[in-house]
Structures are given as structure tokens and as C-alpha cells.
Amino acid sequence: MAPQVKDYYELLEVDKKASPDEIKKAFRKLARKYHPDLNPGNKSAEQKFKEINEAYSVLGDEKKRAEYDQYGRSPFEGGGPGFDYRAHAPGNSFDFGDIFSDMFGAGGRGEAYAMKGPDMLMSLPLSLEEAFSGVTKPISFVREAVCKACGGTGAETYRQCDACKGTGKVSAAKGFFRMSQPCSACGGTGRKVTKGCSACGGNGKTMHTESLKVKIPAGADNGSKVRIRGMGGAGQGGGPAGDLQIEITVADHPIFKRKGDNILVDLPVTIGEAALGAKIEVPTIDGTAAMTLPPGTQGGQKLKLSGKGFPSAKSGRRGDQLVTIRIAVPKKITDSARAALKELEALYGESPRKGMVKKP
Ligand SMILES: [Zn+2]
Ligand SMILES: [Zn+2]
Known part of the structure; x- marks a missing residue:
């Protein structure tokens, strides 16, 4: 059952004279509309999605578009089961990230495991006089930080993951197209631990007591917040630590x-x-x-x-x-x-x- 042959311009609902930008916009709009994950079980949407991908793989590429304009569709006939949009997508000119990130996390862009750590919140009581003049206060708190002994890997020794050959990614079928996914055998790290880190018990994180001096600017009000970057919970997979948010609470004053x-x-x-x-x-x-x-x-x-x-x-x-x-x-x-x-x-x-x- 060969798909009905349609004009690529018609498929993307653009004029033959459309600019590359207009084509890109039109494609993005349609790709969002017909994406199979947003139309589960809808065969005609799936077919449409395949067609617009194919159309864009040609019209989105200046050289292929020129050939198509001159010779028509045949040199690029594609589609059918297993159609891999990546193979047809024109070079680096298009970023699928914004379409796919919602559905597959950041995995589609190869940065699945670097995640910012959680923010932490603590409250800091001040007198009204301190809030008025500003103050530098020593604070101390416990947070989860990346283990210094193993750099967060949780391993003292490790070897390359066989399943992904150390890349941390595997190619998997997603509906009718293929995409890169985190390797489940190694959790996307590309490595298999052969001996766990003794300092952190293998989880890559340890509890640290931090002692800091926080500068509160003059005029701080009850409920205002001061953010200290990188002093929250440890990040995942090399991601940055979260932030520490300090919420000011101003004590009642007997006179003012x-x-x-x-x-x-x-x-x-x-x-x-x-x-x-x-x-x-x-x-x-x-x-x-x-x-x-x-x-x-x-x-x-x-x-x-x-x-x-x-x-x-x-x-x-x-x-x-x-x-x-x-x-x-x-x-x-x-x-x-x-x-x-x-x-x-x-x-x-x-x-x-x-x-x-x-x-x-
Ligand atoms: Zn460790
Ligand atoms: Zn692996």
C-alpha cells in the first residue's frame, strides 16, 4: 500500500516560493500536530507525520529542494516502515529538541543524565534592626554533595558497558522511526561498576556540612529570599548542584x-x-x-x-x-x-x- 504521492509543498502547506524559514515553521507546526505520541493509534496522523517528515527532509535542505524543484520527487523517495527521520533530516539546520524534549525528556538530545540538583530552602531569622541595616550572618547546613572520592560515579573501578560500548546510548525503535535512548544496562553512564566507592557506598553522593557567611542586603523584608547558587542538592550525572534559597523571617519588634x-x-x-x-x-x-x-x-x-x-x-x-x-x-x-x-x-x-x- 504505497502512500498516495503528494507534492511536498502541498504536504507542508506552503507556497513554492516559501523561504527556508517559512518551511521550517510550517514543518514544526505540522510535526507537533501529527506527532504519533500525541495521536496514539491514529493511523492517518501517523501517515501524515511520516509524509511531512519526508517532505521536510527535502524542502528543508537547500540542495535537495533545488533538485526536487527541477526533477520532482523520485530521487528522494523514502518512507515506508522503518523510515528514519534522522537519516533524512537536513544536517544540523533543524533542532528536534523542542518537539521531542517534552515527550522523551532531554534524551533525544544526548544530555539525558546531566540533571541539576534540587534547590534547598532554609529560613534565616533577623531582627528588624538587622533587616534595616543589612547584615552578614554565618549559617551552617547539611547538604548532599558529589562524592569527592569518586567524582560522583559511585565507583572505585569500572569497565566499559558492553550493551552500549561505553556511549551510554542505544538506538531503539519508537513507532516507525528510530531514536537514541539511554542505555538501560548502565543507566546511561557507559560504564559498569566493578568496585563500588567506599567513601559514598556507591551512590556518588555524600552528606557535607557547609558553613557560609550570607550577606543580607539592607532593607530585606519578611519573606524575601536570597539565592546562593550551587549550594543546594548534588546534581545527577555531572549536572550542577541546585541552589540554596534563604528565606528571611523578620522578628516582631517591641516598638516598631x-x-x-x-x-x-x-x-x-x-x-x-x-x-x-x-x-x-x-x-x-x-x-x-x-x-x-x-x-x-x-x-x-x-x-x-x-x-x-x-x-x-x-x-x-x-x-x-x-x-x-x-x-x-x-x-x-x-x-x-x-x-x-x-x-x-x-x-x-x-x-x-x-x-x-x-x-x-
Ligand atoms: Zn564516592
Ligand atoms: Zn550501557
């Missing part, structure tokens, strides 16, 4: 609360300071600052100390400190104080709750 780049403070003042106005000292994250209370300051009123907040991660400019005034009322009242306060009461011309409460 952070809100974005601003710092919030509740500040108690006396009745006299509030009523008469005063120059007072206010705590800030980096020392005390002078602040003027205007006469007649009310409880709950907010005053701003510009530039006394946290440094912005973007601009480095400091936010503000927002001070909320609390009126501190003395709990013990002497007789003379009582008399003075009574006099003070008379100064309220009307109730401060006027309009809020209806009198019966």
Missing part, C-alpha cells in the same frame, strides 16, 4: 512595625505635651529624632518623620516613620490635680462628642 518602606510607631505623650505643644524625642530605627508636637495635638493624630523609614529595595531612598499619638492619662490623681483637671473641663466649650450622641 514595618509597613512597606514605612515604619509605624505608637507614641504616648502627656496631656500637657498634647495640649500645650512640645519638642519631644522620638525613637527611630537608627537613633532618636526630635519632633515638634503642635499645641492642641489630638490622640490618634499622625505625624510624619520624613526619611526615617526603611530603604526602598528599588531606589534605596528611605521611607518615612509615621508616628501615631497616644494621650497618656495619669492613673493616680492627687487632690490638687483633680482641682486642676476640673478647671480644665471648664475649658471645653462644648462636648467633644457633640452630634454623635443624641440627648434624651
Whole structure:
């Protein structure tokens, strides 16, 4: 049952004058659409896939395309069971990786076993002051690292794998075409261990205690992360180690609360300071600052100390400190104080709750 002979340009749904780029794009689109692994059991998709591969093996190659344009299809008649797209694929001009990597892992590109190690996460508690100014902290943790004795092979001595002749790959049929697969006999390493590494018990990895100093930049917020490359779990097959991610946790502060780049403070003042106005000292994250209370300051009123907040991660400019005034009322009242306060009461011309409460 010979496939119906179709024009290669028609198969790829492109114009005869299509540029190499257009042909490549058209092929990729169709190859994704008709790939047998995406159309299991669909014979017509399989046939179509075979045809477009064949068409592309010719039209994707400048020289073959020119010959095809001149002489037609016959010199390159291919197809049939066992059609090997690799044999027909034009040189290095096409990378199957992006189509096949999803389906077969990176195996189609010959880098199956080099895998990055897992990332590790640890949390680092900081005080608000440390988060404000930045700090260098010593940390210590245990991670799985490549065994130094055997370089991660797990072997003290080994010989070449017979099944793959040391290449780590074997050619296997995948549907109607053939492709390279990891050698199962040796796990893709190309080697057979004859004596296991005694330092790591043959698994290629050992536990290491790492001690580092981590620099936390000024302004770090709760939940922000610092990444240290290569300090995570060991990679596979010569792949790089994962990363260590350090998550900052900032402890609550007895006085200051952070809100974005601003710092919030509740500040108690006396009745006299509030009523008469005063120059007072206010705590800030980096020392005390002078602040003027205007006469007649009310409880709950907010005053701003510009530039006394946290440094912005973007601009480095400091936010503000927002001070909320609390009126501190003395709990013990002497007789003379009582008399003075009574006099003070008379100064309220009307109730401060006027309009809020209806009198019966
Ligand atoms: Zn070892
Ligand atoms: Zn092998």
C-alpha cells in the first residue's frame, strides 16, 4: 500500500516560493500536530507525520529542494516502515529538541543524565534592626554533595558497558522511526561498576556540612529570599548542584512595625505635651529624632518623620516613620490635680462628642 504521492509543498502547506524559514515553521507546526505520541493509534496522523517528515527532509535542505524543484520527487523517495527521520533530516539546520524534549525528556538530545540538583530552602531569622541595616550572618547546613572520592560515579573501578560500548546510548525503535535512548544496562553512564566507592557506598553522593557567611542586603523584608547558587542538592550525572534559597523571617519588634518602606510607631505623650505643644524625642530605627508636637495635638493624630523609614529595595531612598499619638492619662490623681483637671473641663466649650450622641 504505497502512500498516495503528494507534492511536498502541498504536504507542508506552503507556497513554492516559501523561504527556508517559512518551511521550517510550517514543518514544526505540522510535526507537533501529527506527532504519533500525541495521536496514539491514529493511523492517518501517523501517515501524515511520516509524509511531512519526508517532505521536510527535502524542502528543508537547500540542495535537495533545488533538485526536487527541477526533477520532482523520485530521487528522494523514502518512507515506508522503518523510515528514519534522522537519516533524512537536513544536517544540523533543524533542532528536534523542542518537539521531542517534552515527550522523551532531554534524551533525544544526548544530555539525558546531566540533571541539576534540587534547590534547598532554609529560613534565616533577623531582627528588624538587622533587616534595616543589612547584615552578614554565618549559617551552617547539611547538604548532599558529589562524592569527592569518586567524582560522583559511585565507583572505585569500572569497565566499559558492553550493551552500549561505553556511549551510554542505544538506538531503539519508537513507532516507525528510530531514536537514541539511554542505555538501560548502565543507566546511561557507559560504564559498569566493578568496585563500588567506599567513601559514598556507591551512590556518588555524600552528606557535607557547609558553613557560609550570607550577606543580607539592607532593607530585606519578611519573606524575601536570597539565592546562593550551587549550594543546594548534588546534581545527577555531572549536572550542577541546585541552589540554596534563604528565606528571611523578620522578628516582631517591641516598638516598631514595618509597613512597606514605612515604619509605624505608637507614641504616648502627656496631656500637657498634647495640649500645650512640645519638642519631644522620638525613637527611630537608627537613633532618636526630635519632633515638634503642635499645641492642641489630638490622640490618634499622625505625624510624619520624613526619611526615617526603611530603604526602598528599588531606589534605596528611605521611607518615612509615621508616628501615631497616644494621650497618656495619669492613673493616680492627687487632690490638687483633680482641682486642676476640673478647671480644665471648664475649658471645653462644648462636648467633644457633640452630634454623635443624641440627648434624651
Ligand atoms: Zn564516592
Ligand atoms: Zn550501557
